Amino acid sequence: MNREARLDALFIPGRLGPAARGGLPAIELRHASGARAELALQGAHVTAWQGADGADRLFLSRCSRFQAGVPIRGGVPVVFPQFGAGPLPQHGLARTRAWRPVRSAVEADGAVVAVLALESDEALLALWPHPFRLELAVALADTLSLSLAVENTGTKPFAFQAALHTYFRVSDIAGARVIGLAGSAFQDFLGKLPGLERREALAFDAETDRLFTGVPDVVRVEDPGARRVLRIEKRGMPDVVVWNPWIDKARCLEDLGDNEYRTMVCVETGAIRPPIGLAPGSRWLGRTVFRALQEGAPG
Ligand code: BG6
Numbered sequence: 336m337n338r339e340a341r342l343d344a345l346f347i348p349g350r351l352g353p354a355a356r357g358g359l360p361a362i363e364l365r366h367a368s369g370a371r372a373e374l375a376l377q378g379a380h381v382t383a384w385q386g387a388d389g390a391d392r393l394f395l396s397r398c399s400r401f402q403a404g405v406p407i408r409g410g411v412p413v414v415f416p417q418f419g420a421g422p423l424p425q426h427g428l429a430r431t432r433a434w435r436p437v438r439s440a441v442e443a444d445g446a447v448v449a450v451l452a453l454e455s456d457e458a459l460l461a462l463w464p465h466p467f468r469l470e471l472a473v474a475l476a477d478t479l480s481l482s483l484a485v486e487n488t489g490t491k492p493f494a495f496q497a498a499l500h501t502y503f504r505v506s507d508i509a510g511a512r513v514i515g516l517a518g519s520a521f522q523d524f525l526g527k528l529p530g531l532e533r534r535e536a537l538a539f540d541a542e543t544d545r546l547f548t549g550v551p552d553v554v555r556v557e558d559p560g561a562r563r564v565l566r567i568e569k570r571g572m573p574d575v576v577v578w579n580p581w582i583d584k585a586r587c588l589e590d591l592g593d594n595e596y597r598t599m600v601c602v603e604t605g606a607i608r609p610p611i612g613l614a615p616g617s618r619w620l621g622r623t624v625f626r627a628l629q630e631g632a633p634g
Contacts, residue, residue, distance in 0.1 A: 342376070345439040350447045356382050357401025362436075364447045364475040372475045375410075377403065378430040379451040379471040382410040384479045386627050392479070392565065394502040394599035398590045404431050408590040409502045409599070411481065413471060416463060416495035418576075418607045419524070426500065428462060429453055429469060437470065446476040454488070465493035482622040487613040494612045498576065498605025499623050501567075506560030508597050512536040513577055515554035519547040522608070539600070542581035548608055550575045556602055562630040569604040571621040576603040 342360060346352050354363035354373050361375040361382065369387040374380070384392045395409035406412060406426070415429040424431070434451040441447055453469045460466065466489035474480040481499055505511040514536050522529045524544040532547060536557070554575060556565040569575075578601040580588060585596040604623045611619055 342436045345436045345449060347439060347441060347447075350441050351439050351449060356407075358403065359401045359407075362449050364449060364473065366447050366475045366477075367445050368477060370475055370477065370479075372473065372479060374449055374451070374473050375401075375407065376434050376436070376451065378407065378432065379413050379434040379453065379469075379473075380407050380410055380430065381473060381479070381481070382407060384475075384625070387477075390561075390563075390627075391504050392625065392627055394504040394595075396591050396595055396599075398592050398595070400590055403433070406430050406590075408588070411502070412500040413469075413483065414496065414498040414500050414603075414605065415469060415483075415485065416465075416467070416493075416497070418496040418498055418605065423462060427496075428459055430500075432459070434469075434471070442474070444476065446474045446480075448472060448474045465489055465491070467493070467495075478624050478626045480622065480624040482620060485611075485613060485619045487615050487617050490615050492612055492614050494610040496605065496607045496610050497619075497621060498572075498574075498603045498607060499621075500576075500601060500603045501623075501625070502599050502601050503556050503565055504598055505556070505558045505600055506598070508539045508579055508600060510559045511600050512538050512557040512559075513554065513600070513602055514557060515551060516547050516575065516577070519550045519575075521548070522546045537577060539579050539581075542584055543577055543579045545577050546607060547575045547577070549573050554602060554604075556600060557630075559630065564628045564630055564632070566626045566628055567602060567604065567623060568626070569621070569623045571619070572604040572606055572623060574605050574607040576605070576607070577601065578603065
């Protein structure tokens with residue numbers, strides 16, 4: 336298939352088809368197991384992932400706007416080239432841009448794949464003067480796998496931050512735990528001193544906004560209420576951000592319902608601190624694979 340294709344050129348009967356989220360064009364991926372996912376062209380944003388049992392693995396706010404140029408609240412926003420606040424808009428330039436369809440496939444093992452790309456154009460270069468090409472490959476099988484590639488298409492090196500800002504659905508944040516961060520250094524965005532995480536299990540009883548660096552490649556989100564564990568396996572993405580806005584911040588976010596903080600937790604995988612330096616013509620690749628397991632299952 337062409338390097339850049341029309342959206343409908345990606346469709347594969349029974350496996351990849353059109354979907355829409357509000358006014359935003361999207362692709363629906365269907366796996367033979369019954370699992371399904373949805374990918375909006377804006378931001379190359381995965382807005383839904385259901386397993387073969389039909390249960391939602393990702394949180395998507397009922398208050399989210401699905402409007403061109405406005406960030407989507409939930410799913411998997413792609414953060415690039417700036418994480419959080421800074422000279423560029425919060426979380427960078429990629430999540431609110433229309434990405435282009437590139438290719439699709441059903442792999443030999445049955446995985447259903449869609450690839451979208453974003454290239455710097457005049458408007459992007461006016462904000463961030465570094466020519467780049469991003470590619471996000473989404474593969475749906477019994478797992479959901481997201482591979483983000485960043486290419487420096489210019490003549491000068493640049494440095495960037497990138498993250499998959501995944502919102503997981505949990506039955507109740509009060510019971511949810513994040514496992515796998517013990518021993519990692521953290522920086523707290525809510526003003527606590529930096530330190531070394533000592534807790535084997537991170538539980539939630541207040542606003543949480545923390546960057547962990549040098550995190551081992553497997554992290555788990557336990558949701559005892561749903562008797563489910565979400566296993567996150569990452570490659571080339573050394574950092575993890577854990578975020579829950581809790582009561583007061585949720586009230587301030589107009590695209591998040593007041594009580595929705597209870598059914599979400601963000602566990603974001605990425606390369607944040609230090610930023611990644613990329614020489615002209617070089618390519619960086621980061622990958623995260625999500626797998627839902629029943630409580631007590633190995634993994
Ligand atoms: C997290 C940040 O990654 O994203 C938080 O650490 C921020 O500080 C959150 O509040 C949500 O950001 P936004 O721009 O999507 O509201």
